Amino acid sequence: PQAVPSNTAARYICPVCQKGFKHPSGLRIHSTSHTGEKPYTCPEEGCGRSFSVRSNLRRHFSLHYPNLDTSLGNGEDDG
Structure with a gap:
């Protein structure tokens, strides 16, 4: 996951849709919405x-x- 500066609420950004997440697990779970898994x-x-x-x-x-x-x-x- 791509990390962004820690002063922002969403540190992990989806490379597909730019949605942000505080935790890498949120990004990992979200990624299934793009893969179809x-x-x-x-x-x-x-x-x-x-x-x-x-x-x-x-x-x-x-x-x-x-x-x-x-x-x-x-x-x-x-x-």
């Missing part, structure tokens, strides 16, 4: 949906499991 697959048999961001998979779970609390997580997967 979708590593997070719904485990529900017969569904087959995949997502580039884990939080989108958690939101998708509500279709299969309406009473499941999908708000848990570390917050580092929103790109």
Whole structure:
């Protein structure tokens, strides 16, 4: 990742769209939006949906499991 001066809030800049991130993990997760990679697959048999961001998979779970609390997580997967 390309680092920019530390006095700015976003230190890591996407080389494709110039979106900035405070942490390299944010940039890494965001990069899947450009590559088309979708590593997070719904485990529900017969569904087959995949997502580039884990939080989108958690939101998708509500279709299969309406009473499941999908708000848990570390917050580092929103790109």
